[in-house]
Amino acid sequence: MIGYYAHHQGAGHVTRLQSIAAHLEQEVVWGLSSLPRPPTWSGPWTHLAHDDAPGAEMSMDVTAGGVLHWAPLGHPGLSHRMSQLAEWVHRHRPRLLVVDVSVEVALFARLMGVPTVVVALPGLRTDRVHQLAYDSASALLAPWPEAAHGHDWPAHWSQKVWCVGGISRFDGREPLPQPGPRTRRRVLVVWGSGGRSVHDAAVAQAAAATPGWEWVERRPGSAPSVDLWADLGAADVVVCHGGQNAVAEVAAARRPAVVVAQDRPFGEQEATVAALERLGLAVGLSQWPPADQWVALVERAARLGGDGWGRWSSGEGARQAASHLTRWGLSPSGLSA
Template sequence: MIGYYVHHQGLGHLTRLQAVAEHLRSPVTGLSSLPAPASWDGPWMQLERDDALAPEQAASADATAHSVLHWVPRHDEGLAGRAAAVSAWIRRARPSLVVVDVSVEVALLSRLCGVPVVVLAMPGVRTDRTHSLAYDVADALLAPWPDGAHTDGWPEAWRAKLWTVGGLSRFDGRRPAGAAERLAPAGRTDVDAPRRVLLLWGGGGHGTSAVQVAAARAATPGWEWVERGPGSPSPDLWSELATADVVVTHGGQNAVAEVAAARRPAVVVAQPRPFDEQVATARAVDRLGAAVGVDTWPAAADQWPGLLDRALHRGGDGWRRWSTGHGAATAAAHLDALADRDVRARPATRTAS
């Protein structure tokens, strides 16, 4: 049995679980304060929320335990309830390992219960005291990005247990659009029709205003912009990716992985996140030649024609390094292998004499 903890913020952690679980041989139980997805057919433990405190209350409750952890407010009933539930589940289910995506506290709790832990490695500056705790105790670090993307400044001990599997996408294994489809996308019968931008937002929020998007549209009269996000979900994201001339996406790992799976020319625009997570991703895709990456939405709308042209010129073939097309299957194989090793290495269960 593998336990898989999913953080409630945004939608990417949940999507990643589903992509990996599809390939696991080992049975898997989801652990999250989110409800189980409608398509989930395995065990699921919905945990209590621990984020009900107002900011001023959190400050007085020493939520970071003197800056050692991220979120452990004193006397929070939800925190106590979820910790007790995870511990009780571990005692009852005796999992081979727990995958944590992401929570330093859940990683430490699981390891304190004697269970091997696999932590999802995150972009950005993660060498701080708190992240170091989780990365140090982990048996493995699962990185949903390629070699060389985010490990500058990492200690050798982390590199030694790193699994770089590339982007994890629900579209792994699908065939990217061919040249004919790119030249004549579905619904476009006139070769002189405007080129198409697909603008993607995620569930974690964004700092770009509707006014800024409107200004970008106005500055690119030869382009049609289609905007998708939680408030305007795509009826068929794979099709819309395949028929976009350029994708403009936030720098969340799942969105980037799905653009990479489709091999589309792209501009990755970082949105504000802790630890500069999306800035790190935007810089990495640009440095590795996969896409055009920028640290923030351009202040001047007249930069957009040049950005879109740069993305077209760069093309989408550079995404091959970022997305192998089987990242989720590779991640699952690593997890199954670690789970198998744990089963073989377990001491015999004590029996009463």
């Protein structure tokens, strides 16, 4: 049995869990998260207590002197979730735990003798805290191609990383054909549930500044997509944030794109858009630009096209991740090839 811890911030971690688990047909995958069990999840699930409940008494020293990211003293939710994890390990004896993502969970599992596979994230991850999780992990799972990130990593991280490319819920689907000619081409704007730093007015101004383009916006909560794959198929250019799942979904659809970084810890999305720009896969921007730049940006993305996305996402990312997890521990070194 494999455990998979999915962080509660945004929807991407749970989406990635489900994408990978779909290819682990011969092994039980046990989900663990502070998020409730997803409606589409059929496997076992442990709903962990929150360690960031509003109004709870917490010390100011949530980082334990800079050794951890989040470990508030005296927080009952933290104590409860760690006791849940310990009881789960004791009762079910998992052969490994995928951690997506939490330094504290990764270290706690390893201290209980459970090997960890830590999902790597882009950005500056060589700080003291990340080093604890990455150094102690048996393997690192990187949902990007080898050429994208990790050039400044320590050598021992690079030796145990699995670069599987983008992981998307749309893995395995045939890329969508580009829409035919029409009077007004379409821009699809896609936001995630992890928050955004772009105001509605800025999007409206960009749409007004591009009269030859129709803008359609999709975001969780206020304007959700009923069928994102169909929305992607109807788009001539996609404008999206630089989250791993959003990028992987646009890549799966092979859509020309402008990818705009949103503010995240450790420069996560800035690193992704920089890699996309450097590899020539999409127009990558570190921030939302002025309205008068949007005509040139969407036209540049349209000229660039979407065929290059095949270098980011083969459509087999989730399957490859599952294959690595299945084979983990079978080789003499303990790592799959």
